[in-house]
Amino acid sequence: MKLPDPPKLVRFLLFHIFNGMAIGAIFVFAIIWSNFLGVGDMLARDESGVATIILFFQTALTFGAVSAAIAVMHLGEDDDSD
Numbered sequence: 577m578k579l580p581d582p583p584k585l586v587r588f589l590l591f592h593i594f595n596g597m598a599i600g601a602i603f604v605f606a607i608i609w610s611n612f613l614g615v616g617d618m619l620a621r622d623e624s625g626v627a628t629i630i631l632f633f634q635t636a637l638t639f640g641a642v643s644a645a646i647a648v649m650h651l652g653e654d655d656d657s658d
Contacts, residue, residue: 589644596643600636 582590608616608628619628 588647592644592647593640596640597636599643600639601632603639604632604635 581587606612608619611617619631622628
């Protein structure tokens, strides 16, 4: 049984949400890798890993929402700006 394709606007939103979440995850990886303000060291001391999961989830959620919001706000604009 094949599921129906989601509507065009739902696909549009999901595309931008997932792109924003990927950018957010890359952003957190960069912060941890560069040890910006000692975040990498603080996360390394957390034995449970909950802090890292929360940081990734919240950052990805924020970046995904911002990406979708920007895409929606640009829906009514024309490509050519005279």
